Amino acid sequence: MSRLIPAWLQHYPKEKLGADVAAGLIVTILVIPQSLAYALLAGLPPQLGLYVSILPVIAYALLGSSMVQAVGPVAITAIMTYSVLSPLATPTTPGYIMLAAALSLLSGLMLLACGLLRLGFLSQLLSRPVISGFISGSAVLIVVSQLKYLLGIAPQGESSGDVLLDLLTRLGESHLPTLAIGLTALVLLLVVRSALAGWLVRAGLSAGRAAFVVRLMPLLIVLAGLGAVVAFDLDRLNGVDVVGGVVAGLPEFNFFLPGLDTVQQLLRPAFVMALIGMVQGITMAQALAIKRRERIDANAELVGLGAANVVAAFSGGMPVGGGTSRSAINVAAGAQTPLASILSALAMVGVVLGAAQWFERLPLAVLAASIIVAALSMIDLRALRQAWAYDRADALALLCTAGGVLLFGLEAGIGLGIVLSMATLLLRVSTPHIAVVGRVPGTEHFRNVARYEVETLPGVLFVRIDERLFFGNLGAVEQRLEQELALIEAPHDLVLVMSGVNLMDTTAVEVFAELNQDLAARGIRLHLAEVKGPVQDRLMKSAFWNALTGEVFLSANAAYAKLAPAEVWCPEI
Template identity: 50%
Template sequence: MRLLPEWLAHYQKTKLPGDLTAGLIVTVMLIPQSLAYAMLAGLPPEIGLYASVLPLVAYALLGSSMTLAVGPVAVASLMTASALQPLAQPGSEQYVVLAATLAFLSGIMLLAFGLLRLGFLANFLSHPVISGFISGSAILITVSQLKHLFGLTTNAGNVFQEVYQLLALLPQANPATTALGLGTLIFLFFARTYLSGVLQKIGLKQKTASLISRLAPMVAVIVSIITVAQWDLAAEAGVAIVGEVPAGLPSLNVLVPNMNHLAALWLPALLISLVGFVESVSVAQSLALKRQERIQPNRELLGLGAANMASALSGGYPVTGGFARSVVNFAAGANTPLAGVISAVLMAIVIASLTGLFHHLPQAVLSATIIIAVTALVDFSTFKAAWQYDRADALSLVVTLIGVLLLGVEAGVLIGVALSLAVLVWRSSRPHIAIVGRVPGTEHFRNVRRHKVDTLPNLLALRVDESLFFANASLVQSHIERCVAANPKVEYVLLLCPAVNQIDSTALEALTQLQESLSAKGIQFMLAEVKGPVMDRLHETHLGRALEGLIFLSAHDAFKFVEERNLDSLAFSR
């Protein structure tokens, strides 16, 4: 059994410069994000720093991506706050314990899913649902942070009440806080949108310019700390600051959740695990494709599970792969997960000795950092594409987004999953059924409404383009019976099954009834192009025995069978 991960067992020195550079750059980016996302989650700022050390090492040992950057992210932070705020006072000791418990449960679930090879569970969250959920969460996060930009306090119940209260309280905004918050927001927007282009015009390479522009949040943090400290804006102008951030590495604690915590947190932990896994895998796969690397979903489950267990052990909260950090990690030259380990070491140094530097950091600057990060997650392009191609998918996206805004993140994602499954069942319950004929001079069969084909007057040949199960069995049976009733010349009914991967017991009963009903009318029921696994199950059924000799390998064979019968009948009549 190999104790070291493959990337470490075969590590090459030539990869070290890229990993060192990426580790340093990602650390500079990770510091303000960790502080900001901890605030978003309702946790003390140091908790975000704690969640940025051991989880990175744990993922490096078990994950499959060479460039995914794991740590606190906006959506998981919002989901953490949503799960914990009804249970404890944000920032309290109990709240911190519950956050670590949530990470512990998420880690256990992800590890279990990985060991059971359940990576396919991510398929229950369609792309429109994920897009609607993340877009709704981004809007929620943005609105929730606006009060910090202006130094206001609100107690709204939902996003619309929050906006109403903010507009009403705007005249009471703190001038210094507003200047810092809006100034940082404008600077970060400029950096994200235009700075790279400006730097390229003055001679920097595209890659270097892009990296510098992504480090703008750290520049904003440094400048704002100096500004607040220089003019003592916390005392003189009432600017809310981070305050004391305890120095020293976190102590390691083994959590033993009680039953009350388990009952309250298992569902949020499951949703955080699924959403985080889907988000991480999508980011990891998009980056891996650029280097012709492969991502193993079940390994990702193990890596993310270990990262969350490590976060819980070190007093953190749920973590997952971050899009922005991963892109920077990739662009900075990361070759292996060693870049993440280097970031973890550097973060440990910051926690051990440099946390005092963050005392004067304004909360408004952290809020601006969060807003700029999450507004990029609002996804209009997916809605536009879905609306043009498939209105049902567009509806899933919109309903999920509205559910998140009105009912919260947990209810929103559950509504999205339920709607996706409902749409799947609805589509499957209305399968496409085509009457087919033979393309002249060939053995191919196509829809009579789309192609010029030959048919036999006494043969009704239909193709069903879906598996047969309880939701569509009755509809298929009724459709065939209506087609037979509309054509009194029919003596043979042929059902083509090239797309039928399964026939459940309800569908089997419906086909048996159909066969018996047609037989009573003197009409022979036939099947063709039945797949092997389906045929294996049909053999021992009443329907299989009744159709002995009437199940054909191909539609062409069935047509030949009817043609020969027609010739025999014509010869007999003469």
């Protein structure tokens, strides 16, 4: 029985109870507008955002490994849900809700299977630049999708580009009361995010309290927008669009199995959603764990995220994930253990039973402003600058992934990013770094002749290979060796420094055996130096090892000592 109870709960420290209770209540209050907004972003009835903030949150808290990561509706899964399902059904209809539930179920089962099969390492399939590009591109799509609510215009066109162009050409048709309340909320939220913390700290508030006030302000702005609509009857007298009916009461637990046609339609987008959720969830959990000097289990994270989505499918029908902003609120509120999330879920029960209707007159323009500000923070220009300065290939992968998302959609964008990542990897390993090296005078160290003043031996070529050797890069290696041999006069010894080689496949062994024979026919001996243990273990089982015309040296310096003429070698080194 004790195995069914998580370790943190079995040994729960009582001194943390107060902090967890306070954090749970604070998080519940602060994420209500966010939950409503992301449900609308996904094309779902607003109350579903509240529903999936209950049982899925508890499932993750009991099965995940992070102490403070908060699960719930998130922007990425919301925009992916809308992008995938809007061509298949009309948003907010029963058929659309059923498809959203099926998408949550399929992606959850995939995550759950990966966790149970201990495939957490798959979260490393996507490089950070590709993930950053995908999230940044998705953020732009989110911003475009919310402009219609901010402007009060019903746009025409199917693609985001068409919608944006239509909105830009029809700015003069904006609904002025909607635009006024939306822009006011947008400006206030931007000021809060960019400057309020600094102002509060300079005013004498501690950094922790200033951060908490910043987290609290979006809720106050949303409530102010709600108050303005109610006070001036803006929805009834001026036509300001509001959330509308929010169904009160607990969600029903509806067990279902999607049909074969539905599975076929949603299998690929569910895989993409699971992959993105896996990477984003584990990355966020790891970042939080590092700050708190804790450790997470990637496989347990997948089990927790998968179970949360499976439960969400049956009790709300909206996919969920590890939320960056939710987790930040959870940490800022002082959460110490997953009990804070469980208490937050229980408090949300009270909200859906008795307070959900309070938000029916919440203006969509204010929710759109809050979503836009959250989306703008997801556009990672810093990652682009760093990648451009460090590695242009990674920067291009980021840009192309973001561009692919904007031009071709979310699935095509992430597919393009994966292809570019693999292509970049293949390009790098197929063109290995190879350096001609010599001995630094007075030492036993060998360095690149192009970078250092070094000593070399007449007729002896020392070459260091800094890559694993496999069928894809052997042509480049052979070509470079021939070029370097042609540059020295009367070569008689070639020493391959293998310190950077951690693998040689069968093709590489055969090619080196042929190279050994070819060099022998030209009067050149082939030597190996600094061969790694696992590589040597395999080589010793090959015919190449016994046919080697030269020797195998423990170090490049040992080879230098053996091959140097007596008048060149200095024994004292």
